[in-house]
Amino acid sequence: MPSGKDKSRSKRRVFVRTPAGKVKLHHVKRNDSKAQCAECGAVLLGVSHVRASRLKNIAKTKKRPSRPFGGNLCSICARKKIIERTRSQK
Numbered sequence: 717m718p719s720g721k722d723k724s725r726s727k728r729r730v731f732v733r734t735p736a737g738k739v740k741l742h743h744v745k746r747n748d749s750k751a752q753c754a755e756c757g758a759v760l761l762g763v764s765h766v767r768a769s770r771l772k773n774i775a776k777t778k779k780r781p782s783r784p785f786g787g788n789l790c791s792i793c794a795r796k797k798i799i800e801r802t803r804s805q806k
């Protein structure tokens with residue numbers, strides 16, 4: 717019988733096979749919402765959306781794309797921003 721806090725469907729139900737071969741039901745916290753572009757609001761690709769406590773177990777390269785504005789702007793908006801900045805420097 718799950719305890720009261722686990723009966724809520726705000727937690728994800730995952731079937732886990734134990735070393736003894738039995739299948740048990742685990743209640744896992746859901747992932748955070750997906751990261752969005754700061755300019756246009758599009759969903760960012762290549763950005764992991766796990767809970768902040770699990771981010772420490774994930775490699776830095778899997779947290780965001782390694783380019784300017786990676787993890788903050790989408791590729792289209794980042795390209796526009798870089799072009800805009802280089803033109804304003806001249």
Ligand SMILES: [Zn+2]
Nearest residue numbers: 753756790793
């Ligand atoms: Zn964008």
